[in-house]
Amino acid sequence: MRTTYTGSCHCGAVRFEADIDLEQPTYRCNCSICSRTRFWPAIVKSEDLRVLDGASELIEYRFNSMNNSHHFCRRCGVRPWGIGAMPDGARIYGVNIGCLENVPPEVLAAAPIVYVDGAHDRFEPPPITAYL
Secondary structure, three states, X not given: OEEEEEEEOOOOOOEEEEEEEOOOOEEEEOOHHHHHHOOOEEEEOHHHEEEEEOHHHEEEEOXXXXXXXXXXXXXXXXXXXXXXXXXXXXXXXXXEHHHEOOOOHHHHHHOXXXXXXXXXXXXXXXXXOOOO
């Protein structure tokens, strides 16, 4: 069920709300940035993410193919979301579940996880050794 969650970076400078269905897949990626920052996103459409405060505090980082943008708070360094594209070109936002403030623990524990092999740009099938 889609629920509106509030979220923020660690210092609270960046605040947002997002409409997310945590019964749908969430993602774990083994690329260099996601594995180092332990990024755990839920995918939403652009209209389902609303910045409430602190947009000017965000800095953008791109690497490798330069296709995805990673947005970090310039004060505390936390990444509330990233922006990418589906294979058909549709823009998507990966909202960092760790930044959500009002998610019951049992909802997080039940959220399905899809493992992707971003380290090798292979997204089917899931990597066997992504987190070993």
